[in-house]
Amino acid sequence: MTVRADDLQKRIEDRDVLVGVIGLGYVGLPLALTFVESGFRVLGFDIDESKIEALSRGDCYIRHIDDDRVGAAVRGGDLSVTSDFDRLEEPDAILICVPTPLDAHREPDMTYVLATVEQIRKRLRPGQLVVLESTTYPGTTDELVWGHLAESGLECGEDFFLAFSPEREDPGNPAYSTSTIPKVVGGVDETSGSLAEALYRGVIESIVRVSSARAAEACKLMENIFRAVNIALVNELKIVYEAMDVDVWEVLDAAETKPFGFMRFDPGPGWGGHCIPIDPFYLSWKARESGQYTRFIELAGEINTTMPRYVVEKVAQALNAEKKAVNGSRILVLGIAYKPNIDDDRESPSYWLMDLLAERGAEIAYHDPHVPVIRPSREHPHWADLESVPWDRETISGFDAVVIATHHAGVDYGELGEWAPIVVDTRNVMADVEPARARVWKA
Numbered sequence: 496m497t498v499r500a501d502d503l504q505k506r507i508e509d510r511d512v513l514v515g516v517i518g519l520g521y522v523g524l525p526l527a528l529t530f531v532e533s534g535f536r537v538l539g540f541d542i543d544e545s546k547i548e549a550l551s552r553g554d555c556y557i558r559h560i561d562d563d564r565v566g567a568a569v570r571g572g573d574l575s576v577t578s579d580f581d582r583l584e585e586p587d588a589i590l591i592c593v594p595t596p597l598d599a600h601r602e603p604d605m606t607y608v609l610a611t612v613e614q615i616r617k618r619l620r621p622g623q624l625v626v627l628e629s630t631t632y633p634g635t636t637d638e639l640v641w642g643h644l645a646e647s648g649l650e651c652g653e654d655f656f657l658a659f660s661p662e663r664e665d666p667g668n669p670a671y672s673t674s675t676i677p678k679v680v681g682g683v684d685e686t687s688g689s690l691a692e693a694l695y696r697g698v699i700e701s702i703v704r705v706s707s708a709r710a711a712e713a714c715k716l717m718e719n720i721f722r723a724v725n726i727a728l729v730n731e732l733k734i735v736y737e738a739m740d741v742d743v744w745e746v747l748d749a750a751e752t753k754p755f756g757f758m759r760f761d762p763g764p765g766w767g768g769h770c771i772p773i774d775p776f777y778l779s780w781k782a783r784e785s786g787q788y789t790r791f792i793e794l795a796g797e798i799n800t801t802m803p804r805y806v807v808e809k810v811a812q813a814l815n816a817e818k819k820a821v822n823g824s825r826i827l828v829l830g831i832a833y834k835p836n837i838d839d840d841r842e843s844p845s846y847w848l849m850d851l852l853a854e855r856g857a858e859i860a861y862h863d864p865h866v867p868v869i870r871p872s873r874e875h876p877h878w879a880d881l882e883s884v885p886w887d888r889e890t891i892s893g894f895d896a897v898v899i900a901t902h903h904a905g906v907d908y909g910e911l912g913e914w915a916p917i918v919v920d921t922r923n924v925m926a927d928v929e930p931a932r933a934r935v936w937k938a
Contacts, residue, residue, distance in 0.1 A: 499622050500656065500686050503587060507693045510534045514694075515586030517611055519546050519576065521769065521839060522628060522662040523592035524557060524565075529673040531568040533698040538586055539576040550576045558838040558865055559667045584618040588626065588694055591615075592662065595629045597773050602780050603632060605639065612643045619647040624656040624690050627708075630715050630774050632781035635659075636708035637683040651683060658682040658691035659708035661715035667837035677701040681711030719774040720792060725760040726771065727795035730802050733762040742937075744923045764900050764921040764938070765802040765844030767833025772799070772842045803847035806921055809938035810852065810896055813917045816934070819895060822856030827884065827894040829911070830901020831863040838865040845900040846875040860884045860894070864905045888914045898938075899924060 506512045512535065516527040519541040527537045541547055549556050553566035568574035583589065593607040608629055615625060625644065627636050636659040641651055649655050660680045665671060678699040682688025688704065696702050705711050733743040743762060751759045766772045775796065779789040811821050833843040840846075849859045861869075862883050871879040884890050886906070891897065896917040899908075902924045911918060912931030920926075925935045 499654070500690060503622055503624065503656070503690060504693055506587065507690065507697065510697060512536075512587035512694075513538055513585055515540060515583065515589040516592060517541075517589065517614075518592035518594075518607075518629075519543075519550065520592070520594075521557060521666055522664050523590075524550075524555075525560060525664060525673045526590065526592060526628070526662070527574060528560070528564050528568055529698050531571075531573045532564075533674070535573070535697065537568075537574050538582065539574065540578070540580060540583070541576065542578060544578055547576050547578050550574075557666075559836075580614045581618065583615055584620050587622065588624040589615060591625070591627045591629060593629050594769070595631050595773070595777070597776055601776050603777050605631070605635075608635070608640070609643070612640050616644050616647050619644060619649055619655055621649060621654045624658070624687070624694065626658045626660050626691050626694075628660055628662045630661060630719075630770060630777070631712055632716070632777040633709040633712045634781070635712060641683055652686050656682070656684075656687035656690050657708070658687045659711045660691060660695060661711060663715075663718075666839050667834065674698060675700050677703050679703045679705060679711050679714050681705040681708045683708050713778075716774055716778045719770045720778065720795075722760075723766065723771050723775045723799065724791050724795045725758070726763075726766055727798040729760045730762045731798050734805065737937075744926065744937075761922075763802070763844070764806045764848060764898075766799040767841070767843040767845075768839065769841045772796075800847075803844050803851055806848060806898065806900075806919065806938045807851045807855070809936055810898060810919050811855075813896060813919055813934070813936040817895075817917065820856075821852065824857050824895040825893065826852055826857045826859055827891065827897045827915075828852075828859065828861040829863075829897055829899045829906065830903055831861050831866045831869065831883075832901050832903070835901060835903050836865065836905070840866055840869070841872075842874070843901075846878060848898060848900060849878065850875070862886055862891075862906075863901070864903060886910075891915055897933075 514530050514535050514537045516523045517540045519539045527539050530537050553569045555562045555565040591611050593611050596604045598604040651657050663676045678695045680692045692702055692704050736743045750757055775792045779792045782789050828845050828849055831840045831845045853859050867883050869878045869881045891914040897915040898919045899922050902922040908924050908928045912928045912933045915933045918933045918935045919938050921938045
């Protein structure tokens with residue numbers, strides 16, 4: 496390595512570097528806190544002034560992250576936050592944790608990454624390490640990001656260093672945290688990879704070094720494509736087995752007893768979250784450049800995106816059995832978050848359920864103990880500011896049907912069975928509830 500790289504390596508090992516984290520959301524904030532708790536100083540960047548103000552007070556806006564962690568980091572002086580991107584010249588390492596959504600044509604929307612890289616390019620100085628963590632297609636780091644940073648006139652591998660390390664956050668997972676999830680790291684060159692590995696080794700228990708940034712980018716897509724395809728498979732089998740009068744949940748319980756060769760995936764009302772509904776299509780889009788076509792990915796997307804319609808049909812059947820129509824019925828969607836016990840509602844299938852039911856004339860409400868008010872989003876702006884209804888007998892019994900979309904542990908399903916006239920259960924949680932007043936429909 497050059498003298499500049501050797502100096503940065505030593506300072507990283509001595510924890511004598513300032514780490515910059517751009518994007519203080521579900522990925523960036525826990526990463527910043529993990530660096531602070533490992534003895535590093537961190538400067539966080541975000542364009543959302545409300546986040547900057549909250550963190551500056553020591554408050555946290557992500558429900559599954561303890562306020563005390565944020566407060567301790569801020570009061571100790573090791574975490575500071577800003578919306579002033581002129582300060583990007585200060586950090587020795589800059590970690591990019593911004594969204595990579597799909598556009599209206601289900602193609603990669605690199606707006607946030609490009610805007611962030613441009614901000615870095617304007618302030619890039621010799622001796623800085625830049626690491627992209629945002630999920631993307633293979634080639635983004637050493638084509639798109641490198642190309643833009645090179646316009647600074649600095650040489651990658653000599654003046655500045657560049658790597659990719661995919662985020663692997665699993666919000667609300669009690670078994671794994673940022674520091675205990677193995678970290679995949681790949682540089683655009685050997686020196687950059689070694690520096691990024693050294694940086695993460697200071698905070699993550701296990702580092703998985705791969706040969707290139709492209710390999711690291713492909714690794715993240717592999718993980719999420721695996722999940723997307725298997726979720727689609729079990730969703731399809733749910734429909735097939737139902738037609739054969741076979742309970743898919745009973746089959747899964749039995750299949751899971753095999754000690755090898757089987758990994759359980761559960762069906763549901765669709766797919767959700769910041770990764771599974773989005774990341775596979777990054778590879779699908781990139782593959783077309785090489786004349787390759789990702790049939791499994793496209794088929795999985797087709798199946799998973801049609802599941803909300805299947806659930807709505809189940810709601811219609813349940814209401815018809817009571818001589819009621821969807822049109823004019825009051826329907827409660829139970830759970831807005833895309834997975835249990837967190838407040839993350841990104842790409843949640845609950846919104847598609849609500850849209851489809853509303854299109855049929857239903858009066859829609861929701862209950863979610865983790866999402867008291869629906870936040871504005873570009874995908875479902877019409878649901879913004881809707882508040883979660885109270886959890887009590889009078890309120891719940893006033894609905895014609897309740898759709899269990901997310902199985903939060905904080906919900907009393909025994910009470911639901913006593914209070915609601917109809918429950919459409921997409922998560923099989925009512926199977927463990929004593930028979931009650933509600934007529935339960937599996938969906």
